[in-house]
Amino acid sequence: DGGITQSPKYLFRKEGQNVTLSCEQNLNHDAMYWYRQDPGQGLRLIYYSQIVNDFQKGDIAEGYSVSREKKESFPLTVTSAQKNPTAFYLCASTSLHGGPQPQHFGDGTRLSIL
Amino acid sequence: AQSVTQLGSHVSVSEGALVLLRCNYSSSVPPYLFWYVQYPNQGLQLLLKYTSAATLVKGINGFEAEFKKSETSFHLTKPSAHMSDAAEYFCAVSLIQGAQKLVFGQGTRLTINP
Numbered sequence: 001d002g003g004i005t006q007s008p009k010y011l012f013r014k015e016g017q018n019v020t021l022s023c024e025q026n027l028n029h030d031a032m033y034w035y036r037q038d039p040g041q042g043l044r045l046i047y048y049s050q051i052v053n054d055f056q057k058g059d060i061a062e063g064y065s066v067s068r069e070k071k072e073s074f075p076l077t078v079t080s081a082q083k084n085p086t087a088f089y090l091c092a093s094t095s096l097h098g099g100p101q102p103q104h105f106g107d108g109t110r111l112s113i114l
Numbered sequence: 115a116q117s118v119t120q121l122g123s124h125v126s127v128s129e130g131a132l133v134l135l136r137c138n139y140s141s142s143v144p145p146y147l148f149w150y151v152q153y154p155n156q157g158l159q160l161l162l163k164y165t166s167a168a169t170l171v172k173g174i175n176g177f178e179a180e181f182k183k184s185e186t187s188f189h190l191t192k193p194s195a196h197m198s199d200a201a202e203y204f205c206a207v208s209l210i211q212g213a214q215k216l217v218f219g220q221g222t223r224l225t226i227n228p
């Protein structure tokens with residue numbers, strides 16, 4: 001079945017450490033997105049990418065970095081510069097063709113501080 | 115700039131009662147509108163979408179929503195609540211063109227009382 005796979009499901013970060021969250025999709029979607037979810041704040045866009053080797057900052061990009069070397073993959077690195085990384089991180093993807101398309105979501109990665 | 119307001123962070127209804135979750139949007143251009151549902155520790159699942167084809171949109175699990183341009187609203191309803199409807203619901207708006215970024219409301223947690 002096609003879908004989006006996020007790993008790991010749970011992740012713990014130590015002080016000063018960078019951690020990378022994986023997101024892979026086999027839907028042949030053009031665009032991919034990373035969101036951060038905090039209780040009572042909905043979802044906020046971190047980064048997005050419409051095409052391989054190109055990505056743009058979202059609303060809360062500080063302390064995060066991404067890459068898009070393959071169409072299927074859009075990993076997110078939470079750097080030590082992100083002082084409050086504890087949150088639920090969601091990856092999504094969508095096609096940019098054929099009219100308005102909904103975003104499809106993975107099952108998320110929950111990041112906590114040790 | 116686009117924005118979404120969901121009135122009521124928590125809604126509680128009895129099993130079998132009408133479900134009404136409110137969503138108002140702000141957009142300078144005709145929007146695409148979506149409702150998503152999220153179960154605990156999972157990603158978001160699309161319930162329904164409005165893309166200007168019809169003002170009354172039917173979705174999965176018996177939910178529907180009506181687009182009212184004059185009221186800038188896109189409220190979600192279900193005639194008879196079921197225990198399995200307990201979840202968090204998000205309304206989102208997207209521009210027609212571009213990267214199809216979504217702007218989410220804060221979410222409404224729906225509780226079903228037996």
